[in-house]
Amino acid sequence: MSDCDRHQPSLKPVEEALALLLSQAESxxxxESVPLNQALGRVLAEPVKSQVDVPPWDNSAMDGYAVNSADLSADKAHLTIDQRIAAGSVGKPLTPGTAARIFTGAPVPPGADVVVIQEVCEANGDRLIIKEKPAPGANIRSAGEDILQGEVILKPGLRLAPQHLGLAASVGVAELSVYRKLKVALFSSGDELVMPGNPLGSGQIYNSNQFTLTGLLQQLGCETFEMGIVEDTFEATCDALRQGAEEADLVLASGGVSVGEEDHVKPAVESLGSLDLWKIASRPGKPLAFGHIKGTPFLGSPGNPVSLFVTFTIFGRPFIKKMQGLTAGIQPISRKVVAGFEKAATDKRQEYARGQLEIDEQGREVVRLYSNRSSGVLTSVAWANGLAVLPPLTAIKPGDVVDFIPYSELIS
Incomplete structure (x- = not known):
């Protein structure tokens, strides 16, 4: 533990910071109404009701023969095949002593109350022998057994996935009402930053944070307003914050949120609005800034690339999801796995360590950590497939159970 950490009793616990952020997220x-083929990934704004019963009529669940169970004896039944009903066609009412050759999905004709599968039947011309007697109703899918007309099939606050679009289509819905896309302004603070494609000067580094943030926002279906690199001055930082607040629903900044002489984001936000959250008991990503600029929410993360990734996925992502109108699945779900590492009980902050989940020789899910835990090592984020959650002041030894959040919960 560093001397800096020893003198930070006011660090806000992770759970409290998350609760504060979510309480401030306004959806x-x-x-807007969009066609089904443009609705993937959007957040549903109004309930979807079925226009029809599904299935719309009793239909056959198997290839076989539609019959009336009253015509079936306990052993063998001999019937006459007098019609053929394929999917897409409609048969005539069944007369006593007859059977209808029927195929999967075809409407069951009036008078039939059972479909006998073809495997227990013997057909010779128009003569049919049924060797096993099924129970009435067997192999028939009843009208409305899946969905009833007028039933709500999709509720608001849902991020639309392919299966939801298929379900809407199955009841005849062609367009969906969705919330408009959230617009997020983002910029990177730092005179040392250079955009990829340009040569590096002395003391300069490439701006990776903008591309990490843009990708994370695009995964969430946000519209982005990219402001590029902002120089390390109070005036330039204020100008960027003002512009971002005017153009977007949320302003994101990377870098400049610490307490150094060249860190201008914190005083700039305070001069333009309010700063409601600053330091969190999280590693990496202690200086996470949250506030408002003329009513527009602002989130500022440290400039170190790993800190940026962790603070966005753990804090920024749930905040954005709630702003988008989601009502469920806002926070990531962790899973219990076996620790394949050791950690002393000295850290007062909760750590989100880059980990790789593997299956060991015993078939257990074991998480191993990247060898370099520095918040500047972006290769660790690319190497990992999730984050191991290491509670504060907790010793961990190999074989202990720990929480692990897979990337599927954080970036997809």
Whole structure:
């Protein structure tokens, strides 16, 4: 533990910081109607009701013969095949002593109350022998057994996935009401930054944070307003914050949120609005800034690339999801796995360590940590497939159970 940490009794615990952020997240309210083929990944704004019963009529669940169970004796039944019903066609009412050759999905004709599978039947011309007697109703899918007309099949606050679009299509819905896309302004603070494609000067590094942030936002379906690199001055930082607040629903900044002489984000936000959160008991990502600029929320992360990634996925992502109008699945779900590492009980902050989940020789899920835990090592984020959650002041030894959040919960 560093001397800096020893003198930070006011660090806000992770759970409290998350609760504060989510309490301040106001969902967008504007809606728009989009066709199904443009609705993937959008957040549903209004309930979807079925226009029809599904299935719309009793239909066959198997290839076989539609019959009336009253015509079946306990042993063998001999019937006459007098019609053929394929999917897409409609048969005539069944007369006593007859059977209808029927195929999967085809409407069951009036008078039939059972479909006998073809494997227990013997057909010769128009003569049919049924060797096993099924129970009435067997192999028939009843009208409305899946969905009833007028039933709500999709509720608001849902991020639309392929299966939801298919379900809407199955009841005849062609367009969906969704919330408009959240617009996020983002910029990187730092005179040392250079955009990829340009030569590096002395003391300069490439701006990776903008591309990490843009990718994370695009995964969430946000519209981005990219402001590029902002020089390390109070005036330039204020100008960027003002512009971002005017153009977008949320302003994101990377870098400049610490307490150094060249860190201007914190005083700039305080001069333009309010700063409601600053330091969190999290490693990496202690200086996470949250506030408002003329009513527009602001989130500022440290400039170290790993800190940026962790603070966005753990804190920024849930905040954005709630702003988008989601009502469930806002916070990531962790899973219990076996620790394949050791950690002393000295850290007062909760750590989100880059980990790789593997299956060991005993079939257990074991997480191993990247060898370099520095917040500047972006290769660790690319190497990992999730984050191991290491509670404060907790010793961990190999074989202990720990929480692990897979990337599927953090970036997809």
């Amino acid at each position: 967008v309210t504007e809606k």
